[in-house]
Amino acid sequence: TAAGYGSAISYDNHGNTTTLAGETLTYDGADRHVATTAAGSTVTYQRDVTGRIVARTAPVPAPRPVWRASGAAVNNGAGSTTLVLARPAATTGDVMVAIIATAGAALSAPAGWKQVGATATTGVSTTVWWRTATGSDPSSWTFTLATSQKAAGRIVAYSGAHQTDPIDVVATAVNPSSTSQPAPQGTTTDTNPTSLSIVSVPTNTSFTPAASTTERLDKAGTAGAPTITVEMANHNQDIAGLSAQRTPIGAVAAIGAVMTVALRPADSATTATLRYSYSGGADATAVTMNTTN
Numbered sequence: 001t002a003a004g005y006g007s008a009i010s011y012d013n014h015g016n017t018t019t020l021a022g023e024t025l026t027y028d029g030a031d032r033h034v035a036t037t038a039a040g041s042t043v044t045y046q047r048d049v050t051g052r053i054v055a056r057t058a059p060v061p062a063p064r065p066v067w068r069a070s071g072a073a074v075n076n077g078a079g080s081t082t083l084v085l086a087r088p089a090a091t092t093g094d095v096m097v098a099i100i101a102t103a104g105a106a107l108s109a110p111a112g113w114k115q116v117g118a119t120a121t122t123g124v125s126t127t128v129w130w131r132t133a134t135g136s137d138p139s140s141w142t143f144t145l146a147t148s149q150k151a152a153g154r155i156v157a158y159s160g161a162h163q164t165d166p167i168d169v170v171a172t173a174v175n176p177s178s179t180s181q182p183a184p185q186g187t188t189t190d191t192n193p194t195s196l197s198i199v200s201v202p203t204n205t206s207f208t209p210a211a212s213t214t215e216r217l218d219k220a221g222t223a224g225a226p227t228i229t230v231e232m233a234n235h236n237q238d239i240a241g242l243s244a245q246r247t248p249i250g251a252v253a254a255i256g257a258v259m260t261v262a263l264r265p266a267d268s269a270t271t272a273t274l275r276y277s278y279s280g281g282a283d284a285t286a287v288t289m290n291t292t293n
Contacts, residue, residue: 100153123202
C-alpha cells in the first residue's frame with residue numbers, strides 16, 4: 001500500500017477529519033469538504049449554496065513510467081556478505097529499483113535506498129528498494145548480507161515515475177513447487193502505473209517471461225546448492241484497480257517467493273474539471289458521484 005496508509009486519523013477544532021489513510025482533507029468556513037490531497041496530487045470540489053458538488057477539478061492522468069536503463073545483472077560468485085550493483089545509465093529524477101535475492105540471508109541497503117518490500121520462502125528471500133537518481137550518485141552501491149551466502153540482483157531505472165512517492169502498491173506471496181510462478185495481483189490507486197512482477201526460487205535456473213511483459217532481470221547464483229535465481233519483468237496497466245496476473249515459467253520446478261510492485265506516474269501539470277448539474281423533481285444528478293469520478 002502507499003506510504004502513510006497506516007497513519008493516525010486527525011481532526012480539526014470542528015471535528016472534521018483532516019488526515020486519513022495518507023490523505024489530507026480541506027474544508028471551507030462552512031465545514032464543507034472542498035479538497036483532498038494524496039501522494040502529492042490535489043482534487044478540489046466546488047459547491048453551490050446548498051452544499052451540492054457542482055464541479056470537481058483533478059490532475060489528468062500522467063504518462064506511465066517507462067524503463068530507462070538497467071545496470072549489470074550480477075551474482076556474488078560462491079557467496080559472500082556483499083553484493084555490488086552498478087548504477088544504470090539513469091537521468092536525474094529517474095526512479096531506480098534495486099532487486100536482490102539471497103539464499104535466505106537478510107539484507108541491508110546503503111544510505112539513500114528505501115525499502116519497498118520483501119518476500120521469502122524456504123531457501124530464498126528477495127528484497128526490493130528504490131531511490132531517485134541524482135547527478136552525484138556513485139557508480140555502484142554495495143548491499144550487505146547478514147551472513148555469507150549466494151546472492152543475485154540488478155538495479156533498473158524508470159523515467160516518469162513519481163520522484164518522492166513512486167510506489168503505488170506492493171503485493172507478496174509464496175508459490176508451491178512448480179515451473180509456473182504467478183505473481184500476486186495488486187489493486188492500484190493511480191491510472192497508468194507500470195507493474196513489476198518479481199519471482200525468486202531456491203535453485204539455479206532461468207525463466208521465460210510472462211505474456212505481455214518485458215523481462216528486465218533473469219539472473220542465477222552460481223551452481224551448487226544452496227543457490228537462487230531471480231527474475232523481474234514489467235508490464236503496463238492502463239487504469240487503476242486490480243492488476244492482471246502475470247506468470248513467468250521456470251526451466252525447472254521449484255517453490256517461489258513472488259512480489260508485484262506498481263510504480264505510480266509523476267504528478268500531471270494539467271488539470272481537468274468535471275461539472276455536475278441537477279434537475280427534475282427528484283433533484284437527480286446528471287452525473288453520479290462514485291469512486292471513478
